[in-house]
Structure formats: C-alpha cells, structure tokens
Amino acid sequence: xxxxxxxxxxxxxxxxxxxxxxxxxxxxxxxxxxxxxxxxxxxxxxxxxxxxxxxxxxxxxxxxxxxxxxxxxxxxxxxxxxxxxxxxxxxxxxxxxxxxxxxxxxxxxxxxxxxxxxxxxxxxxxxxxxxxxxxxxxxxxxxxxxxxxxxxxxxxxxxxxxxxxxxxxxxxxxxxxxxxxxxxxxxxxxxxxxxxxxxxxxxxxxxxxxxxxxxxxxxxxxxxxxxxxxxxxxxxxxxxxxxxxxxxxxxxxxxxxxxxxxxxxxxxxxxxxxxxxxxxxxxxxxxxxxxxxxxxxxxxxxxxxxxxxxxxxxxxxxxxxxxxxxxxxxxxxxxxxxxxxxxxxxxxxxxxxxxxxxxxxxxxxxxxxxxxxxxxxxxxxxxxxxxxxxxxxxxx
Amino acid sequence: xxxxxxxxxxxxxxxxxxxxxxxxxxxxxxxxxxxxxxxxxxxxxxxxxxxxxxxxxxxxxxxxxxxxxxxxxxxxxxxxxxxxxxxxxxxxxxxxxxxxxxxxxxxxxxxxxxxxxxxxxxxxxxxxxxxxxxxxxxxxxxxxxxxxxxxxxxxxxxxxxxxxxxxxxxxxxxxxxxxxxxxxxxxxxxxxxxxxxxxxxxxxxxxxxxxxxxxxxxxxxxxxxxxxxxxxxxxxxxxxxxxxxxxxxxxxxxxxxxxxxxxxxxxxxxxxxxxxxxxxxxxxxxxxxxxxxxxxxxxxxxxxxxxxxxxxxxxxxxxxxxxxxxxxxxxxxxxxxxxxxxxxxxxxxxxxxxxxxxxxxxxxxxxxxxxxxxxxxxxxxxxxxxxxxx
Numbered sequence: 001x002x003x004x005x006x007x008x009x010x011x012x013x014x015x016x017x018x019x020x021x022x023x024x025x026x027x028x029x030x031x032x033x034x035x036x037x038x039x040x041x042x043x044x045x046x047x048x049x050x051x052x053x054x055x056x057x058x059x060x061x062x063x064x065x066x067x068x069x070x071x072x073x074x075x076x077x078x079x080x081x082x083x084x085x086x087x088x089x090x091x092x093x094x095x096x097x098x099x100x101x102x103x104x105x106x107x108x109x110x111x112x113x114x115x116x117x118x119x120x121x122x123x124x125x126x127x128x129x130x131x132x133x134x135x136x137x138x139x140x141x142x143x144x145x146x147x148x149x150x151x152x153x154x155x156x157x158x159x160x161x162x163x164x165x166x167x168x169x170x171x172x173x174x175x176x177x178x179x180x181x182x183x184x185x186x187x188x189x190x191x192x193x194x195x196x197x198x199x200x201x202x203x204x205x206x207x208x209x210x211x212x213x214x215x216x217x218x219x220x221x222x223x224x225x226x227x228x229x230x231x232x233x234x235x236x237x238x239x240x241x242x243x244x245x246x247x248x249x250x251x252x253x254x255x256x257x258x259x260x261x262x263x264x265x266x267x268x269x270x271x272x273x274x275x276x277x278x279x280x281x282x283x284x285x286x287x288x289x290x291x292x293x294x295x296x297x298x299x300x301x302x303x304x305x306x307x308x309x310x311x312x313x314x315x316x317x318x319x320x321x322x323x324x325x326x327x328x329x330x331x332x333x334x335x336x337x338x339x340x341x342x343x344x345x346x347x348x349x350x351x352x353x354x355x356x357x358x359x360x361x362x363x364x365x366x367x368x369x370x371x372x373x374x375x376x377x378x379x380x381x382x383x384x385x386x387x388x389x390x391x392x393x394x395x396x
Numbered sequence: 397x398x399x400x401x402x403x404x405x406x407x408x409x410x411x412x413x414x415x416x417x418x419x420x421x422x423x424x425x426x427x428x429x430x431x432x433x434x435x436x437x438x439x440x441x442x443x444x445x446x447x448x449x450x451x452x453x454x455x456x457x458x459x460x461x462x463x464x465x466x467x468x469x470x471x472x473x474x475x476x477x478x479x480x481x482x483x484x485x486x487x488x489x490x491x492x493x494x495x496x497x498x499x500x501x502x503x504x505x506x507x508x509x510x511x512x513x514x515x516x517x518x519x520x521x522x523x524x525x526x527x528x529x530x531x532x533x534x535x536x537x538x539x540x541x542x543x544x545x546x547x548x549x550x551x552x553x554x555x556x557x558x559x560x561x562x563x564x565x566x567x568x569x570x571x572x573x574x575x576x577x578x579x580x581x582x583x584x585x586x587x588x589x590x591x592x593x594x595x596x597x598x599x600x601x602x603x604x605x606x607x608x609x610x611x612x613x614x615x616x617x618x619x620x621x622x623x624x625x626x627x628x629x630x631x632x633x634x635x636x637x638x639x640x641x642x643x644x645x646x647x648x649x650x651x652x653x654x655x656x657x658x659x660x661x662x663x664x665x666x667x668x669x670x671x672x673x674x675x676x677x678x679x680x681x682x683x684x685x686x687x688x689x690x691x692x693x694x695x696x697x698x699x700x701x702x703x704x705x706x707x708x709x710x711x712x713x714x715x716x717x718x719x720x721x722x723x724x725x726x727x728x729x730x731x732x733x734x735x736x737x738x739x740x741x742x743x744x745x746x747x748x749x750x751x752x753x754x755x756x757x758x759x760x761x762x763x764x765x766x767x768x769x770x771x772x773x774x775x776x777x778x779x780x781x782x783x784x785x786x
Binding site for chain 2: 001002003004046212271275280283286287289290291293294297298301302304305307308317319320324376378379380381382384386387389390392
C-alpha cells in the first residue's frame with residue numbers, strides 16, 4: 001500500500017495542465033467553471049464546440065481500449081486527467097453520457113458493426129447522447145418501465161411509444177438509449193430491451209422540466225411511434241435489464257476525482273467568503289467547515305481505494321457506498337454555503353430569479369440525494385448486496 | 397499509486413486475527429479488565445517474544461523488523477477489534493515514534509533495542525491538564541549542573557503504571573506555548589516518580605496519574621536538543637492519533653459485525669429484525685461510516701510511513717498533521733456511532749453487562765477523547781484552513 005504518483009504520471013499531469021491552459025482560453029475562456037451540475041443549461045453550443053476541441057486534442061476515450069479508438073490509459077492517468085480538467089475549470093461535459101456510458105456499453109455488448117458505426121461520433125465530439133431510463137411510474141422501481149417497442153411489419157424498424165422523464169440534455173442530444181418493454185405482457189426486469197434511438201424525428205417530443213432552481217436541465221421525452229433501425233438494438237430482445245445493470249458498473253468512479261476537484265473549488269470559495277465576512281470567527285461554522293474539508297478528503301481516499309486493486313469491472317464494497325457518501329456530503333455543503341453567507345444568502349444576483357453560484361449549489365444539491373438512485377435505494381443496495389441482509393419485496 | 401493491501405499485508409492481518417480471536421476473546425477481555433495491570437502478561441509475552449509486534453516498526457539496526465507504519469496499523473486495527481488490553485499502543489505508537497523522531501542515537505540504541513526485544517514497555521507523559529496541545533505541557537525542567545530536575549503532574553498517562561520506560565515532556569521555567577519544551581527518557585523505577593493507577597470508565601485501557609518530584613535527569617537522557625521538544629512531540633502525537641484511529645476502526649467494524657450477527661438471528665413478528673428496512677438503513681449508514689473511516693486510517697498510515705522513511709515522498713509526508721486529524725475525527729465518530737447503534741439494535745440485552753456492546757461503547761467514548769476529541773481536531777483544522785497558524 002503506497003500513495004503518491006509516479007514520475008511518468010506527474011509528467012502526464014503537466015501535459016494535461018498545459019493543454020488545458022492553452023486551449024481553455026480565447027473563445028472558450030467564458031466556459032471556465034460553467035455548465036456543471038446546476039448550470040448544465042448554459043452555453044450548449046459553445047460546449048459542443050469545446051467537445052470537438054477536446055476530441056482534436058485526443059482527450060476523449062482515454063480509458064477506452066485502443067481497438068475501439070481509445071487511448072487505453074491507466075486508471076491513474078484517467079484520474080489525473082479528470083483532476084486537472086476540473087482544476088483548470090473545464091466546463092461541464094456534454095459528451096459524458098456517450099463517453100462514459102454508451103461507449104463502454106457498446107464495447108461490452110455491441111456488435112463490431114455497431115461499434116464501428118457509433119463509437120466514432122462519440123470520439124470526435126460530434127454526436128451527443130441522453131439516457132432514457134426513468135419514467136413517471138419507474139423511478140426507484142426502474143424495472144417497472146412501461147415504454148413499449150415492437151418491430152414493424154417489415155422487421156426493419158422498431159417502433160417505440162411511451163414517456164421518459166428526468167432526461168438530462170435530451171434537447172441537446174442526437175441519440176437516446178432507451179430501456180423499453182419489447183415482450184408484451186411481461187413484468188419487472190423480464191422482457192426489456194436496450195434500444196438506441198435517433199432524436200431528430202417528429203415522433204419524439206422533448207418537454208423541458210422547470211426545476212426548483214428555475215432552470216431546466218431535465219426533460220420529459222414523449223415517444224409516439226418513434227422509429228429506430230432494427231440494428232440499433234443492443235444485445236438480444238430481453239437483454240435490456242442485464243445491459244442496463246452492466247452499464248452501472250462502467251461508471252466505476254474514474255471521473256469521481258474530477259467531481260471532487262469541483263467540490264474542492266466550491267469549498268474553497270466558501271472558505272474565502274468565511275474569512276472575508278467574519279463567519280470564520282463563529283465556532284460552530286468553523287467546526288462545520290473543518291468537517292466539510294476532512295469529509296472531502298475522505299471522499300478522495302475512498303476513491304483511491306476504489307480505483308486501486310483488481311480492475312475487473314466488479315463493484316467493490318467501497319464503490320457501493322460512494323453515491324451515498326458524496327451526495328450526503330455535497331448537500332451538506334450546499335447548506336453550509338448558505339449559513340456562511342448569512343443574510344446575504346437571501347439576495348439574488350438579479351431579477352426575476354438569477355441565482356449566484358452558491359445559491360445554485362444550495363438548491364441543486366437537493367437533487368444529488370435523489371437522482372441516479374436515491375439515498376434510500378443506495379441504502380437498500382448497501383444493506384442487501386454489501387451486507388447480505390434480507391431483500392426488499394420486488395416485482396416478480 | 398497502489399492504495400490497497402499487498403499479499404504480505406493480508407498475511408499479517410490474517411495471522412493477527414487468528415491469534416487475537418483466541419487470545420483476546422470476550423472471556424479473555426473480561427478477565428483482563430478486572431486485573432490491576434489490565435492485561436494478561438502471558439499474552440503480552442507472546443506478543444513481544446513470539447509475534448514480535450513491538451519490533452515491527454523499529455529499524456533493523458536496533459534489532460527491529462524494519463517494517464512500516466502501514467503494517468503496524470494493520471495490527472492495531474485487529475487489536476482494537478478484539479479490545480486487546482496490552483501496552484502495545486503506548487509502546488509502539490507513543491514511545492517508539494518519540495524515540496525515532498528524537499534522533500538521540502544512544503537513547504535509540506538502548507531503548508529501541510529493548511523494546512524490539514519484547515522486554516520493555518513504554519509510554520509517553522506530557523499533559524498536565526486539559527487539552528492535548530503544547531499548552532498542556534506544564535511539568536517544569538529546572539536547569540542544574542549536568543542536567544535538570546523535573547517536577548510536575550501528568551494527569552492521564554496511557555498505560556502509565558505498566559510502563560518500564562517513560563518519555564516525558566517538561567518545559568523551562570517561565571516558558572510558554574510551543575517554546576521551551578524538552579523531552580526526556582526516564583526509567584520508570586527512577587527515584588522521585590510516583591505512579592497512581594486510575595479507575596476508568598473504559599476498563600479495557602489503563603490510565604495513570606504520574607507525579608515527578610525533583611527527578612534528576614542528565615543531558616544524555618534528552619531525546620532532542622533542549623527546548624526543541626515541541627516539533628518532536630507534535631509529530632509523535634500525530635502518529636499516535638493515526639495509530640489510535642486504526643484501533644478505533646477495528647473496534648467499529650467488530651461491534652458492527654456483532655450487531656449484524658445478532659439482528660440476523662433475533663426474530664420478532666415472525667421475521668428476523670434484520671429484514672426491517674428501518675434497521676437495514678441504519679446498518680447501511682454504519683457501513684458507510686466504517687468504510688469512510690477505514691479509507692482515512694489507511695491513508696494516514698501511508699502518510700506516517702512516508703514521514704518516518706528518510707527517503708519518503710516529502711509532499712505526502714507533509715500531510716501528516718491533517719491526515720492524522722482526519723483519521724482521528726472519522727474513526728472516532730464511526731466507532732461511537734456503531735457502538736451506540738449496537739446497543740440500540742441489540743435491544744434489552746444490549747443494556748446488559750453480559751453482552752459485549754457496552755465494552756465497545758465505553759472504549760469508543762474513551763478513545764474519542766484520547767489524544768483530542770473530534771471537535772478539537774476540527775478546530776485545529778479550521779485554524780490551518782483559515783491561515784491563522786501562519
């Protein structure tokens with residue numbers, strides 16, 4: 001057991017930092033620290049251009065296998081990239097769903113033809129993806145998906161009907177991956193399939209959802225006989241649940257250290273404000289700031305444990321606690337930001353409802369403990385899978 | 397970067413676990429608790445002479461095994477898990493780091509060799525009152541020809557009545573704060589030392605009050621240059637906090653495991669109480685706390701290792717104070733939380749003397765306070781974060 005990076009890794013860190021300094025400037029300078037959670041609606045076109053800039057620099061697909069056009073870098077170097085990206089204030093990624101979720105899913109479950117057709121669009125930063133999982137009746141109970149898909153009479157196209165919800169960036173996406181029921185009358189996780197659906201068609205309607213922040217990152221997506229080619233099915237009909245669950249394992253936390261760098265930026269700002277406005281003299285706030293600081297360190301140590309050891313794609317015990325740990329920490333930070341600001345926290349940057357960065361943090365972190373598996377679902381997962389406790393009732 | 401155990405680490409852990417599961421089971425812990433010295437001398441003899449745990453971190457040139465603090469932390473996690481009563485912590489985490497950090501080669505030759513041989517127990521005495529910082533050093537070192545006379549009272553010395561060697565801190569008359577502090581090595585049988593064992597809430601660790609009445613020490617007994625004791629003491633206390641945190645995580649894991657076993661057996665309403673979501677979620681929260689604390693102690697152990705290694709990574713070594721504080725905060729909170737939850741989830745039997753949760757509950761409370769409470773460590777951290785220590 002040893003911590004610290006090798007000389008080669010430190011050289012790589014220099015390379016990333018230098019590239020970011022050189023390229024996150026000029027036309028892209030205004031994107032610094034923008035487009036992250038709570039701000040994902042900002043600058044979509046500029047951020048898509050930035051994705052192409054990243055692609056040209058060879059910074060997309062760092063962890064992908066070289067046979068799929070990736071660079072096959074070590075976990076350590078991927079972590080370094082994410083850290084330096086966030087440290088430089090790199091904007092919220094438009095391509096993260098494609099790069100982090102779709103690519104690895106295609107690599108694991110797609111045919112060579114599907115891989116050749118779809119991976120280049122992700123690697124070049126030219127095609128963007130959104131995730132069609134949740135539905136009004138399938139939130140925590142994801143297996144209760146009711147969206148239906150059937151092959152048309154020619155057998156050449158799937159026709160999809162139903163409604164997805166909480167779909168981030170659906171209005172900016174070229175593609176959606178959809179979990180749909182292809183076996184009529186099936187229930188639970190049986191009879192589901194994993195379909196890739198082009199967004200540019202009249203049979204798909206995207207309706208933004210106004211969040212409690214006043215802004216809209218999430219959408220409702222309505223499918224009314226939406227069409228996709230038969231060869232846009234991943235795996236076999238009925239494999240949908242297996243693929244959807246496999247996909248959870250791909251997000252193994254490499255980007256979490258970058259996320260933590262963004263958290264560090266937020267905490268640093270809170271500490272700066274506390275020094276300036278005298279909140280640093282309040283004994284209770286001092287305690288909470290120190291707790292936040294040490295808690296963030298612990299998130300980092302958790303990630304380092306998660307990323308060390310066998311890299312077989314299995315979810316380790318440490319990985320199971322990760323979502324619960326960071327979401328709780330982050331929502332506490334949002335409240336701490338308000339308490340450090342004190343009276344000032346109440347006044348907006350502008351009318352009608354223009355939030356400051358920390359007000360946005362305070363409000364948006366309420367979603368952290370809900371999306372991607374609520375804290376209650378995370379506790380079920382930990383209790384059942386990590387601790388082997390009796391399972392909750394589920395649909396058959 | 398390889399932040400995971402090696403095969404060798406796992407072997408050390410597993411053999412310690414096997415030994416302690418037998419040598420420090422509930423029956424043995426309770427037997428040690430009612431002894432005046434607080435531990436089974438036979439078990440300690442085997443630890444010193446056969447398992448050589450005190451020798452683990454001592455360099456080979458002093459007869460030690462020359463392993464690192466990571467290996468020691470692995471042992472401490474197990475000794476904490478089994479509530480081992482012994483001078484292991486005081487000897488390896490207080491006296492040994494102080495001697496190592498002090499750089500007095502003659503003292504190291506003498507005392508580290510004796511500790512490595514498994515024949516000598518040792519501890520550190522520095523605080524005369526409240527707190528765990530430089531201000532708590534109140535014993536006086538009055539200069540005299542060829543040395544000085546030490547006088548003062550150390551209020552709560554870990555395993556103070558059982559130690560053969562005392563490392564003591566004392567300050568120049570009239571000095572205050574971090575200046576004027578010196579460190580000395582004293583054989584426990586030196587005339588003028590009065591040692592009184594204290595009855596403690598946690599019966600698995602012994603504390604003593606030690607009085608020094610004009611104890612003469614010569615210059616050869618000084619661990620470092622006169623008045624330069626604070627940096628050595630501060631470093632020692634950080635290392636000790638990291639070691640104590642490792643013990644605490646072991647305790648937290650064990651009391652959590654006891655609880656999981658109990659609730660899987662206990663049936664009410666025709667089902668195990670483990671099947672209730674209200675209980676499952678509390679267990680998930682316990683695991684979260686234990687795993688977070690475990691990450692923190694492993695990280696701190698790595699930092700201590702780099703710090704003690706003359707060729708260690710300087711950047712990593714410089715994190716010592718904050719990494720140790722982080723480990724101590726999170727381990728303290730995880731241990732107390734798990735122990736308190738254990739009593740609750742055991743229900744009525746959790747409130748009995750017969751069942752073990754109370755042993756962990758008391759140990760958790762005592763360890764939380766020892767070497768500084770989480771609140772104290774957070775306050776120090778805040779001082780650092782706001783640049784007030786510059």
